[in-house]
Amino acid sequence: MSELKDFKCPNCGGRLEFDTKTQKLKCPYCDGTFDPEIFDEGNNYTVSTEHWEDDNIVVYTCESCGGTIMADKDTAASSCPYCGNPVVMVSNVSGIYKPKKVIPFLLDKKQAKERYRQHLKGKVLLPAKFRSEAVIDEMKGIYVPYWLFGGKANARMWFDATKVRHWNEGDYMCTETSYYKLFRSGAVRFAGVPVDASTKVDDALTESIEPFDLDKAKGFNDSYLAGFFADKYDISAEESRQKANSRIANSTSSLFSSTTGMYDTCIPSSSTISISQGSQDYVMYPVWLLNVDYEGKKYTFAMNGQTGKFVGDLPVDNGKLIGISTGVFAGVTLLVSVIQYLLYLVR
Numbered sequence: 001m002s003e004l005k006d007f008k009c010p011n012c013g014g015r016l017e018f019d020t021k022t023q024k025l026k027c028p029y030c031d032g033t034f035d036p037e038i039f040d041e042g043n044n045y046t047v048s049t050e051h052w053e054d055d056n057i058v059v060y061t062c063e064s065c066g067g068t069i070m071a072d073k074d075t076a077a078s079s080c081p082y083c084g085n086p087v088v089m090v091s092n093v094s095g096i097y098k099p100k101k102v103i104p105f106l107l108d109k110k111q112a113k114e115r116y117r118q119h120l121k122g123k124v125l126l127p128a129k130f131r132s133e134a135v136i137d138e139m140k141g142i143y144v145p146y147w148l149f150g151g152k153a154n155a156r157m158w159f160d161a162t163k164v165r166h167w168n169e170g171d172y173m174c175t176e177t178s179y180y181k182l183f184r185s186g187a188v189r190f191a192g193v194p195v196d197a198s199t200k201v202d203d204a205l206t207e208s209i210e211p212f213d214l215d216k217a218k219g220f221n222d223s224y225l226a227g228f229f230a231d232k233y234d235i236s237a238e239e240s241r242q243k244a245n246s247r248i249a250n251s252t253s254s255l256f257s258s259t260t261g262m263y264d265t266c267i268p269s270s271s272t273i274s275i276s277q278g279s280q281d282y283v284m285y286p287v288w289l290l291n292v293d294y295e296g297k298k299y300t301f302a303m304n305g306q307t308g309k310f311v312g313d314l315p316v317d318n319g320k321l322i323g324i325s326t327g328v329f330a331g332v333t334l335l336v337s338v339i340q341y342l343l344y345l346v347r
């Protein structure tokens with residue numbers, strides 16, 4: 001059974017939200033702050049249960065206002081659309097879905113919006129929609145589920161390499177090319193290789209805002225999610241393992257290649273990399289996300305909620321582009337007439 005959980009202020013009963021500045025839960029009514037650790041599983045803050053469920057949508061009742069909260073089956077944290085009450089879907093962060101660790105948000109919504117606005121600076125061809133405050137306010141803090149893998153790669157790599165020497169002998173220019181067969185072997189240990197465990201967030205996007213600093217992670221406690229959004233994983237560890245292995249193989253291969261710098265050319269000819277499995281952990285990483293639909297296409301801005309590293313694709317406003325090309329065209333026309341005028345004068 002799915003249950004909804006929110007975090008009541010022990011002083012006044014107000015709904016608590018996680019505060020990035022103090023890294024504690026904060027009450028917006030009495031300004032009380034509380035350590036996330038006090039809201040462990042022993043405390044019963046359960047407020048409501050689902051009433052029906054279809055394949056993908058689960059419906060919850062908000063205890064604070066009685067409103068209906070409809071959520072995707074993978075949603076682990078959300079807020080009531082009517083009163084803003086932050087809620088956590090207990091069954092999606094417990095049992096096999098309980099993360100081992102969480103990196104709490106260090107940057108708040110204001111900072112994410114500011115970074116986005118800076119990203120827009122100087123982009124004159126951008127459609128006005130992207131600068132609209134109402135659109136920018138849709139920026140959401142989302143905990144993205146990740147699998148972290150450890151492992152050991154045993155690798156043997158062969159390279160074809162050359163060294164080239166040039167010198168002059170009288171009228172002759174001589175070239176000597178020496179050919180080498182290189183061999184490298186060794187073992188590399190990996191820890192914390194991340195793989196995005198949600199199909200809802202584009203892998204290319206999450207990969208471009210990595211790395212996250214796992215040293216700053218906390219033991220998971222669902223009160224960290226209060227005031228943010230979260231999804232549980234919908235890609236299993238087994239499915240993700242393959243991706244982690246290919247990341248491990250690529251890193252091993254570039255590490256070995258980096259030891260062949262003393263040759264003029266060096267091409268890998270063959271390699272065997274075998275990976276033995278190590279640890280496997282489920283974690284949640286903080287990401288600020290803004291999706292903007294424009295002319296049938298989705299544009300996404302994503303920012304690492306811990307480091308501020310961001311990525312964002314933006315469209316060009318075709319209307320504005322035509323305006324500018326016309327300007328350039330007019331300039332060229334003018335230049336042509338000046339030349340014609342000069343020719344006329346010369347005649």
Ligand SMILES: [Zn+2]
Nearest residue numbers: 009012027030
């Ligand atoms: Zn309070």
Ligand SMILES: [Zn+2]
Nearest residue numbers: 062065080083
């Ligand atoms: Zn509500």
